[in-house]
Amino acid sequence: MFIHPAKSALLVRLGLWIRRSLFQIADRIVPVQYALFERSIGLSETMMISVVCEAQVPELVSEGPISTRELARLTQMNADVMHRILRALSARGIFHMMPGTEGLVSHTRLSRGLLNETAHASHEWAQYFGSVGNVGAWADLRTSLLDGRSAFDRVFGETVWEWFAKNPAAEENFAQSMMGVTRIQVPIILDLYDFSQHTRLCDVGGGRGTLLSAILRSHPGVRAILCDGPGVLSSAESLLAAAGVRDRVELIPGNFFKAVPEGADCYLLKNILHDWNDDVCIQILKTVYRAMQKGQTLVVIEQLIEPTQSNALASFSDIQMLVACSDGRERSSAEIEGLLKGAGFAESRTHFHPITCVIVAHK
Ligand SMILES: C[S@@+](CC[C@H](N)C(=O)[O-])C[C@H]1O[C@@H](n2cnc3c(N)ncnc32)[C@H](O)[C@@H]1O
Structure with a gap:
């Protein structure tokens, strides 16, 4: 396993360190009860x-x-x-x-x-954090502390993705939110990995195609497949057109528990694995593995978190994934590598950044 810190990662780390230090100073100049009340x-x-x-x-x-x-x-x-x-x-x-x-x-x-x-x-x-779906799940965190399981599935009786399919306004709100995160992550991802070495990408669970649009705009020679549920894909059409890349993207509905499209030379899974537990992740990775040819590339994009290292964004996201997704969690690079090996992939390479990381593996 190799870990490469990207240059801008140092600046982000410095900014986060200064912010954390200022918060610590602010906490020391008020009574402890005030600081705790404010958190509560x-x-x-x-x-x-x-x-x-x-x-x-x-x-x-x-x-x-x-x-x-x-x-x-x-x-x-x-x-x-x-x-x-x-x-x-x-x-x-x-x-x-x-x-x-x-x-x-x-x-x-x-x-x-x-x-x-x-x-x-x-x-x-x-809006998403205060939504009925999210707050309803968080209200049952105490049961998750007891049984270690996701709150959303227990409270709503189905996965958040099944629930979104029946609640289009909530699905739309979540999709818009994810697009915002992806727009922040795009320059980091493009800096960490050179997609121009591929001719046809397949973004599995790629949402509205925000990441694909950015990659294709940066690399005019690359074409792509966007694979997600049919409802998500239909709303991706106009966004891909607005980004000027619609003619280079095939929209193919797929289910990463059954089959994803063949014929790409690089597969992407961005912020997918953190939604699920280890067994389900291996199932998803095996589905992608089956679609790939020997030697082809899988690019996994996740924020990584080490077991005892707290990180303002990833530590919160870790509990958000537990609460709102199906036993989801943020993982360390070793844990992601374990999942990849469990699905049959050869050794992976991690490109590290405090905001998001790129893990590259081959079939
Ligand atoms: C957390 S979002 C990530 C979206 C996108 N990759 C990004 O980072 O912006 C998870 C995505 O997985 C899709 N998804 C959920 N279950 C799926 C399945 N069984 N097959 C394919 N896609 C699925 C959702 O529709 C959603 O777009």
Whole structure:
């Protein structure tokens, strides 16, 4: 197993280290109960951000300072509760409520980041984290602590993907959120791996094709297959067209538990394995292995986490995967390598970055 740190990874590590140090200083200058109380009320902040995004409050505030009464009128919400939520959020630096007014609200750097046209999809993530599906699953975390199993499947009686198929608005919200994450990860992935060495890629569980679009735009000689459920693929059409790559992408519905398309020379699995437990991951990897020819490449893209190393993003994502996906988890490079070997792949090579990593294996 080889591990290569990418250059920009050092800057990201430094930024995260400075941020963590400042938080530690901030915690030391307040009473310990205050610091803990603030951590314990995270749920209320999640819900308040989620509902104001759902009501399109960030968009209305961007027209200029606006009163909470007017916001309530425009969104047809309760004026008293609108005022109280925005007052609470402004205490956390999300929106600014001007003192001495009847509740005039303007943007801060953070609330402006919640505008729904921003590429990183903070607006969509905020809605997703406060959604009935996600909060309903988190409410049963105590049972997961007892039985070690995913909360979502237990609470809703089906996997999140089956549930999304019956709840198109929630599916759309999640897909938009994932597209935002992928847009942040794309420059890192393109830096970590040279896709121009391949002629035809197949992105398995590739969602709306955000990653494929970016790869194809960077490498005009490459063609691709996008494989996902039929509902997801139909919504990918217009996005691929808007990216100018529709004529280079074949949309082929597939199920990674049964069969995925043959005929590519490089297969991609991005943020798929962390949704599932080890046995299911090996099943998915074996399906992809069957579609591949000897010597062909598999590129797995995941954030990696070592057993005793806490990381602000991956450690949280690890529990989010446990709660909201089917016994999902974030893994170490050795654990991913174990899964790859379990499915028959030869030795893998890990290209490391604190935001996302690229693991390359061959059949
Ligand atoms: C966490 S999302 C990742 C999407 C994309 N790879 C990305 O990183 O943006 C998981 C994807 O797996 C797809 N998926 C779930 N079950 C699947 C199955 N049985 N076969 C193929 N795709 C599936 C979902 O529709 C979804 O697009």
